[in-house]
Amino acid sequence: MTAVKKARSPKVAHASGSAIDQVDTTYLQTLMGYNARRAALSIIELFLERLAPYGLKPVDFSVMSTICHNPGVTSRQLCATLNLLPPNLVGLIQSLESRGLIERKPHPHDGRAVGLHATPKGQELMVQAERTATELEIEKTAKLTPAQRKTLLALLQKIYL
Amino acid sequence: MTAVKKARSPKVAHASGSAIDQVDTTYLQTLMGYNARRAALSIIELFLERLAPYGLKPVDFSVMSTICHNPGVTSRQLCATLNLLPPNLVGLIQSLESRGLIERKPHPHDGRAVGLHATPKGQELMVQAERTATELEIEKTAKLTPAQRKTLLALLQKIYL
DNA sequence: TATTGTTATACTCTATAACTATA
DNA sequence: TATAGTTATAGAGTATAACAATA
Secondary structure, X not given: OOOOOOOOOOOOOOOOOOOOOOOOOOOHHHOHHHHHHHHHHHHXXXXXXXXXXXXXXXXXXXXXXXXXXXXXXXXXXXXHHHOOOHHHHHHHHHHHHHOOOEEEEEOOOOOOOEEEEEOHHHHHHHHHHHHHHHHHHHHHOOOOOHHHHHHHHHHHHHHHO | OOOOOOOOOOOOOOOOOOOOOOOOOOOHHHOHHHHHHHXXXXXXXXXXXXXXXXXOOHHHHHHHHHHHHOOOEOHHHHHHHHOOOHHHHHHHXXXXXXXXXXXXXXXXXXXXXXXXXXXXXXXXXXXXXXXXHHHHHHHHOOOXXXXXXXXXXXXXXXXXX
């Protein structure tokens, strides 16, 4: 069930003039980066469709979710946590604020920083959005048992955390 | 060991004026898309460094690797296999050709199509590049046992294949 | 009529340098 | 001096529409 086929050496080749009917990706499938990227893009494709009604793309969603679960979090903390660059967060935050989903309040101890808080409207949106996201993910991972799903999450976190 | 903590509801919040010291990402960590993307980006980051000497980025690498293992493969087949769009492959193929890594030969049965073949130079480069990629991946997944690594690959493929 | 490969182009995402205000 | 937030901008990646040549 977890068997992985041996990758073919690049030197092994078909005759020069023959056509390929079935493309062999055995080697690429041995690479974690390739598989993780393909799996992520597959999920994100559906994510974009399902979350479009909320006006949220993956990064917007992760930022909003993190703000909801961490009221008062700063931009810098968001960047460090979600691996974003500060300049790329500025417009995103402004957009969320102008939509009335978040508020910027002065930081309690640091006059340079700004605490980000979800408004009631933003909180309500995210309750629905998170429900939608979780549902979509369960659909996309339908071939996995709940135990396999837990295992997969834990193993992925061992790579990037 | 594979335990997954319960996600906190978005409604649960700290007091409005308090600062966040440790950012809670419990909910995002329950999402496969988030974890797969973070893991992929973590691996790709090192991939870019290590494969830069070969002049190969992830997409170049996957295209070259697929051509090596499938001599005579067409652009369309590459697009379908690697989930790329034809217009975005044109410049990439031209670049690989001008570097002397691949050759374009007429397709045996289809006058519209062009068969792509790795040159000896391209094959030699890819033997080294694939070795480097495999090494880097083993480093990045060092926290996983070989059995866990196999499991992870198989589970990811259940999502996107 | 459908498909392969191509061109042109637009849009999004990501990255870098430099500035200001505060610590 | 270092850090938070910001601005401007450049580069890479990804997307759509339309075309010529061939099936």
